[in-house]
Amino acid sequence: MQRKDMTQTVLITGTGRPEALGFNLVRRYLEHGDRVLAGIRRPSPALEELAQKYPDSLHVLTMDISSTESVNAAYEEASAWTDSLDLIINNAVATSPDIMKELPDCDLDKVAPVIDVGAVGPLRVLKAFLPLLRKSGIGGLVVNVSSEAGSIGKCYRSYYIDYGMEKAALNMATMTMHNYFKDDPGMNIICLHPGWMRTNEGNSRAPLIPYEHAETLRVLFERKRHDKEGPVFITYTGEAYPW
Numbered sequence: 001m002q003r004k005d006m007t008q009t010v011l012i013t014g015t016g017r018p019e020a021l022g023f024n025l026v027r028r029y030l031e032h033g034d035r036v037l038a039g040i041r042r043p044s045p046a047l048e049e050l051a052q053k054y055p056d057s058l059h060v061l062t063m064d065i066s067s068t069e070s071v072n073a074a075y076e077e078a079s080a081w082t083d084s085l086d087l088i089i090n091n092a093v094a095t096s097p098d099i100m101k102e103l104p105d106c107d108l109d110k111v112a113p114v115i116d117v118g119a120v121g122p123l124r125v126l127k128a129f130l131p132l133l134r135k136s137g138i139g140g141l142v143v144n145v146s147s148e149a150g151s152i153g154k155c156y157r158s159y160y161i162d163y164g165m166e167k168a169a170l171n172m173a174t175m176t177m178h179n180y181f182k183d184d185p186g187m188n189i190i191c192l193h194p195g196w197m198r199t200n201e202g203n204s205r206a207p208l209i210p211y212e213h214a215e216t217l218r219v220l221f222e223r224k225r226h227d228k229e230g231p232v233f234i235t236y237t238g239e240a241y242p243w
């Protein structure tokens with residue numbers, strides 16, 4: 001059943017950095033008239049300032065997605081603010097200080113915590129918030145923000161050990177949940193290679209500006225909401241990306 005006003009309630013994780021994608025997705029959904037639960041692990045002055053501008057439609061939700069207890073507590077808080085969810089965007093990510101190191105120099109004890117946040121964390125969020133998502137009046141959608149670095153078929157690096165494994169594991173989690181939801185017409189899930197964005201000083205040459213790109217992705221997600229036959233791992237243009 002489709003609601004008349006077509007506004008939606010969105011949960012987005014990893015939203016604390018104003019120069020990054022998550023924060024700008026929050027901005028775009030708020031500007032579109034939607035209600036947003038913005039997940040963060042630590043306080044974000046920029047997000048608090050945004051909450052003052054949108055006091056009725058933005059709720060800042062503190063949760064550590066590496067902790068089931070923290071995620072479950074966040075669910076209870078969210079349930080007091082909304083009785084349904086229409087979209088979950090799992091955008092939070094982790095990397096280790098050794099991301100650019102090859103095997104001989106990489107501290108492998110730092111890899112597992114990264115995977116726990118970036119691949120298991122989205123499943124914790126989905127498991128906890130699924131009851132709200134199933135109450136969507138327009139059909140629940142989950143978007144897992146992955147990366148080209150998570151493609152095994154396209155892998156070319158000899159570094160990015162933690163990040164690549166994290167995103168490959170997230171892709172597997174997405175496909176497993178796609179199979180889980182396959183017979184449920186009210187649920188869908190995809191993973192996304194969002195493209196190269198200018199999210200910090202180190203990639204100022206990147207072609208995509210997060211605020212502009214967030215609107216491209218917002219529109220794309222609505223096109224994919226009920227598309228259960230199309231590709232599951234997609235680029236920001238909606239095309240299939242190799243697993």
